[in-house]
Amino acid sequence: MKYIVLVAFVGILGSLAAALFFMMKNDNDDKKTRAKRMAFSLALRIGISVLLFASILVAWRLGLVSPTGVP
Numbered sequence: 001m002k003y004i005v006l007v008a009f010v011g012i013l014g015s016l017a018a019a020l021f022f023m024m025k026n027d028n029d030d031k032k033t034r035a036k037r038m039a040f041s042l043a044l045r046i047g048i049s050v051l052l053f054a055s056i057l058v059a060w061r062l063g064l065v066s067p068t069g070v071p
Contacts, residue, residue, distance in 0.1 A: 001059055008052040015045035 019041035022034050059065045 001065055004055065005052065008048055008055075011048045012045050012052075015041050015048065019045070 019038045022038040022041060025034060056065065060067070
């Protein structure tokens with residue numbers, strides 16, 4: 001489970017970096033194309049985040065992970 005979470009976080013950070021790249025990119029592409037690519041990258045980040053949250057909830061319900069709580 002740790003590796004799945006780690007891969008998801010790397011995917012989230014990669015998606016944020018891609019969105020930043022498309023936002024800062026300044027070449028011959030028109031603004032609509034850059035905006036679409038940036039929006040897709042941010043939507044992908046949201047999708048990965050929701051999938052990570054759902055998988056952690058499912059793993060908790062199946063008993064694969066357990067909350068530690070505050071002593």
